[in-house]
Amino acid sequence: MDFNMKKLASDAGIFFTRAVQFTEEKFGQAEKTELDAHFENLLARADSTKNWTEKILRQTEVLLQPNPSARVEEFLYEKLDRKVPSRVTNGELLAQYMAEAANELGPTTPYGKTLIKVSEAEKRLGAAERDFIHTASVSFLTPLRNFLEGDWKTISKERRLLQNRRLDLDACKARLKRAKAAEAKATLWNDEVDKAEQELRVAQTEFDRQAEVTRLLLEGISSTHVNHLRCLHEFVKSQTTYYAQCYRHMLDLQKQLGRFPGTFVGTTEPASPPLSSTSPTTTAATMPVVPSVASLAPPGEAALCLEEVAPPASGTRKARVLYDYEAADSSELALLADELITVYSLPGMDPDWLIGERGNKKGKVPVTYLELLS
DSSP states (O other), X not given: OHHHHHHHHHHXXXXXXXXXXXXXXXXXXXXXXXXXXXXXXXXXXXXXXXXXXXXXXXXXXXXXXXXXXXXXXXXXXXXXXXXOOOOOOHHHHHHHHHHHHHHHHOTTSHXXXXXXXXXXXXXXXXXXXXXXXXXXXXXXIHHHHHIIIIIHHHHHHHHHHHHHHHHHHHHHHHHHHHHHHHHHHHTSOOHHHHHHHHHHHHHHHHHHHHHHHHHHHHHTHHHHHHHHHHHHHHHHHHHHHHHHHHHHHHHHHHHHHHHSTTOOOOXXXXXXXXXXXXXXTTXXXXXXXXXXXXXXXXXXXXXXXXXXXXXXXXXXXXXXXXSOBOOSSTTBOXXXXXXXXXXXXXXXXXXXXXXXXXXXXXXXXXXXXXXXXX
């Protein structure tokens, strides 16, 4: 009991001494031990890393889950160490509504058939979104949270200890200074000077040891940056995959709708993708929209008979394929990214299409999928 009381009294005394030292420093009434410039830079970099990691984490959470109530619910489940229940994505919910509408309005009508096809595509989009959210959470959000809840808490704890050691050191310096001033006035040796010098040596040793521990942790921020860089690459990869899947699903849907009688297909001129692109994965977000099959032949003219098509004597060119393309029917030529084919135009063809030849195969190909070579 006496030991505990003495310890409490000692802790209270240390706390009071530190509070006095801190207050006097704030009012400029006490000297303060300054850290070297390199150490200060390490502290500033660590603070910036923590602040930006928090902002990036929060905004990525908003990107993956725009609903704030759902984010709060997921946060509570995580804190309670319970599995977050599966949640229907917006695309999947839209698909459900469209399917129900088709059944009620008539699944055999043009509108009902189109609703069913679009609902199937929206369901696939919702599944792709679910996979993207899961992958991004595991490969990107989790490492950022681990840093903030693990490494950063350790760094903060050691920084607080360093601050306390620094206050103890400066308090010992002030105590020694007062003891020497008192000794000079008394013109005799004062035992307080020996005691103050001994306390200063101990405080200096503890401060130096804690400063080294803290320095090593702060220098470890470089490893944190390397880890976050790797996670960022994984995030970009998962996002690229997600948008590429969305593009493929919508392209398939557009082809299917183009074959439906009475289906309206937009005729907006698609923007050509950058010719320097070589990877279908990294350019998924800018891949062109294919003109509908119904628009290939001018009004009033019959569709081209490929068996009767012969390349012109002049005017053929080589073209490099920019993206994979799946033929919608037998009149089109399937394409693989980066392959070379021969292309040419025929009188009366839609300007968005060319005839492509590869070996003994030929068919219509979309111009926006090609890089024409000189």
